[in-house]
Every structure is written in C-alpha cells, then in structure tokens.
Amino acid sequence: MKLGRITFSALLLARSLWRRLPLRGNKTHISIHNLFGISSNKGRVLISSSTSSFEKPVISGLRSSDVDLRIIIQEFLNRGYIVDLVDARSEFEPKLKYQVIFGFGAPFRKKLVNEDGSCRYVLYLTEAPPTVSRENENRRRGLYKYRNGIMPPTVRSGLFYEDQDFANCDSVILLGDEARSAEVQALIAPNKLAHAILPSIGKSRETLRVYKAHSEICRMGFVQVGTGGAIHKGTDIIAEAFQKLPSLRYDILGHLGVEKFLIEKSENICFHGYIDMDSARAKKVLSNAQFTILHSASEAAPTGLLFSMLYGCIPVISKSCGVNNAFRKFAFFIKSENPDEVAVELAGIADTPVSELKRRSDLARQFAARRDTLSFQAELSEIFDREGL
Template structure:
C-alpha cells in the first residue's frame, strides 16, 4: 500500500526539506521524486521502503537525470518548471498541473485508487457503528484531490495486482504498470518448524493502523464465537476501537501482542505458534503485512482487496462479513495436515521468489524502460 508510506511517515521525523541533487550529478535533465525525503536524509534500513526509494532514484540517475527528492505532503511552493519529470504522488505532483510547461508525470500508487479506498473504509466503519451502536471514525481517508494525478499523469506505476489495477482503470486512459510489494521479512535462512496439529488452531492478524479498515473487527466477531480457535493480534492499539471491542479482546482465545518488530525474537515466537495469517482488508495496494507473514510460512486467508492473488496459495475471503470469514476458516479446516505443510512451504517460496528487493529492482527497470522518458 500508499498506506505503507503513510504508516512509515507517521513513525519518522517529517521534513519540509528538499534533498537537492542527491547524487551530485551534472546531467542536463532534472527529475523530482515526490515520495519521502527522509529516506535520503535519515538512514532507516529496518523498512523496505527505504531500499525501494533508493532503487528508484538510482535508476533515474543511471539514465541521465539529476535527482531532487521531497515528501509527498510538502506544502512549500517551489519552481516545478525546473523539472523534466516528476515521479510519485501528493502535493508536489498535484501542483505541477498548474504549470504551463510540459512535464512528464509518473504517478506512483502504493494503494488502491482513492475513490475505492475512501468509500470502502467508510462502508466498513458504518457497518461497525450500526452493529455496535457507536461512532467510530475512519482512520485511513486519503485526500480526494489527489485523484487528479491518477487521472492526468502520463503513466501510472501501481504496487499491487490485477485487482488493484482495476480500481484505477475507470479513471484514466494512461498506461498502468503493476509492481510487486516487498516483504519485511527477508531472512530466507530462518526456517520455522511448527507442530501442525496445534498451530492450525492459531491465526495471526498482523497489520498497521486502521483496524476496521483491515478487518480486525470481523476477526474478533468470528473468534469470539469459536473459543477453540486462537487469534493473535500484532498491531497498534487504537483506543476508540479497543474500547468498543473491550469484551472480545479480553477473551482467553484472543491474544494481543501490540506492535511487534519483524526482526525480533518476539515476532518469530508468535509466527511459530500460528499456521494461518488472516487479512480481511477492504482496500490495499498490496498488503505488505500479509506478504511478511507469508514469508514465514503462514498460509494466507485474505480478501481480494488485499492485492495479493492467492490462487492455490491460500484461501480468498469472498465477502467482508462474518459469513465470509466463517466460510474461509471452515474451508481451511478441511485441509489435511499434509496439504497444510505443502501450502506453508509454497507460501514461503512464493515470497522469496517474487517479493524481494531483487525482484522489485528487476520490475522497476522493466517498467521504466517501457515508459518514454
């Protein structure tokens, strides 16, 4: 997901600075990246966004552009006519449409289209408020004005799959290129052995902010009715959500772990207990948290809107409802231990084959070579 970047920026020092000519080159063409300037001011190797940013910038430099970088929410007014190409999203890209100069614009989408994302989250929030007689508010609303860039840019590069792409197609006739997200768990030498007979009763919800957006409420509704199954929750605590779902969160089969670092022993301990990862999100580009847990050998039970095509890798949640969750988990329960072991290995292999920084770089180079720059 766009959500991946927003989450990261919330946990890092924001800056209105412009990182000028980051490679100190003397080319005749100039390119602005509107994404996250902190990736070029602060070293943060704990998140793949950092590496992805440098992969993108390095490619543009290799083909002859001086590179400046700003953050997508930079409110400053600066001369955008200086640039031949603008890559990214947010305020700088939106402001570029007021210039008379012909600038090549490449929209970088890390989430589903704003028109889908906003309406999808609002519908989920409404469902919870009506069911719980409360008044929770959306957590992941994106500015509607950003949709201008997704319609009027010369090309769109989207993190996600065919479903993610489909949320953009009604709003543009520009070429759309899809790109795989990368897993935060990238140590392929770590192999987790599980007691399948026990682990298949344990499910992991691993996500970031916007707990209703990512379907934690649906998981709590189901697991509160099935005490023999265990739900492990790794993610931020949203006080209003925790207040509304206080009773469910106190149940013996609901285990809250808070925010857990992927490179920690705590994370390994939790994923070793589980066999399934569950993500009933209403809107993603491609869920990094889902990919990260799949890399540890967890079998995905995920919505279509998670942005990862499962095919034979796991079980798709067809509807974002209690019935949809129940049907998916019942389907998982019908699999034999032999099938579960095979699926666990297949998911691990899938991530280390198609969702690494190496594959990200290959895809970036293939995509940009197809765009006339």
C-alpha cells in the same frame, strides 16, 4: 543497468542520505534537494513520497516500503537524473524545471511554474484507487456502527490520492497484480499505461534464504501483521469472529493506537503492539501461526502478508486485496463481512486437511522468497524502460 549492485547501493543510500544531503523543512515534512549533489544532462526528477524514514540515522527498523523507495531513487540516479525528494504531505511549491514528477500526494498535483508540456507525471499507487478505498471504508464504518452503535472516524481513505490524479497523470505504477492493473487502466486514458509491480519484502535474496517455514502444521494460529486503520483492515470483524472461536488463536502485530478501544477483546486474542519483525519475539509468533490474515476493505499488495508467508503462513484475505490473482493458488478468501459468518469461514479453513495446508504453505513461502530487493529493482527497471524514463 547495474543490477548486481542494487542491493548494496540501496542499503548504502538508506544509511547515508540522512547525513550527506541538504534538508529543508520541519521534522515532519522535509525536502531533500539534489541527492549527492550530482550534475546531469538527463534532467531532474521530483519524487513526492513519505520521507519519515530519512530522519533515521541508521538502517535498522526500515519498513519494506522505505527500502523500495530507496530502490526507486537509486534507479533514477542510475539513469543519470538529478533527484529531489519531498514529503507527500507538504505544501511544497516546485520552482525548478522537472522532466519527471513521480509519486503521490499534494506535491504531485502542483503545476510547474515553468511547465512547457515536457514534464512526465508518473503516479505511484500504493493502495486501492481513492473511490474504491473511500466507498469500502465508509461501508465498513457503517457496519461497525450497526453492530456497536458508534461511528468510527475515517482513517485511511483520501490522505494521499484523489480522483484527479488519474486524469492528470501520464502513467501509473501500482503495487498489485495484473488484475488490479486492469482496474486502474480503466481509470486513465486509453493511450496511457498502468504498470503492476509487487513490492519487495525489503531484504536481499541471500537474507530471505535464512527464513524457514515451520516444520509442523499449526492449524490453530492466525496472525495479522500491520494494523494501520483497524476498521479499514477488518481487524474489528476478525476480532469479533474469534470471540466465537475459543480454540483458535489470533495474534495482532502492530500499533493500534486509539483504535484499540474499538476492537473486541478475548482470551484467545493477543495484542502485541509494534514489534521488530526480525526480533525473536516476532519469529516466535510467526513460527506458531499457520495463517496470516487480512480482511481489508481495500488493499494494494500488503508487505505484512508477504513477510509472514516466509514462515509458511497461508494468506487468508478479503476479495478486495490487490494480490488476489497472484495469490489464487494458495490463499483462502473470506467472503463475508458479518462476524458470525466469518467465524464459520475461519473454522472451516482451520479444519482443512493437513496435506492441503502443507501444499498451500509451501507455495506461499516460495512466492514470498522471490520478492527480494533485486527482483523489485529488475521489474522496476523494465517498467522505466517501457515508459522511456
């Protein structure tokens, strides 16, 4: 495989596909047929995923998940497949013969008109299994109603994955660690495999070297990167806890939308909204934080945590994240979902001896610095080999 060229190829793909490929559909649900118009004897792949980033004519502002999608596309192209891309939210009806259907969402569940049993269905799982996600989010919604008298809407669960996906797929590639893959393995047939892979931070190995951890311990600063589904992510619980911790600071990076009105406010909580993570403003916030926090009801492998770890921020996470085993040597784990009890836990974490914080900070940064695009591509290639793709 062309490992040495993957970073350049993936970035080139990210920059050029928007203007070189035939697009069909509306602005929200596009489909791209036959990337680069190649011909192949290997066969054809349908990738069902988010296509929103392909509407952008420049590479700046791409999320790490957008870059990882381009690496997945590049890997299929490197292996000689014709690749079609369709939005996971669309009602796309496949008319062609596919050797592989990869991804998630409604198009992943469509049975091929010319299905002869030769098509491989590879589920790409980027969050917790739907039953787990649904149960945990509903519990968090109920807890919010108990504390505040208002039942917030379901925001995260059930959008892209259904229980039937695990029965119908031939294999699963999931974002998370080996412990999470064991959980998913129990949901599929014994003769099928669940492969774990951690996401990249969306940057090359050379780029990741320029990120520097802060030189001093900043024990008062906690930062949360990413806010989609605030109740699901536990932002409400953490905000209520910080009301009882006036000496600690809580910075929230991400667009909360209407959910912002569900989150308690105080002087030590700062809502920054959407922010370019490579901007001077983001660098300042991350450099003044010692901890990166995510009290999610269920999560796969949060790239916001990984990115903030580049600055030496120590993860403070719930027990239901898909990286708990991978992070066990340096993360702190929140046990409670009660804001009063969480406040006690956070105060204890902030009082950890400086020498221990330095040890965990160094390990966290070293771990994040290894999640470059080349590493992701190499691990993905090994999984494809094992699956015979």
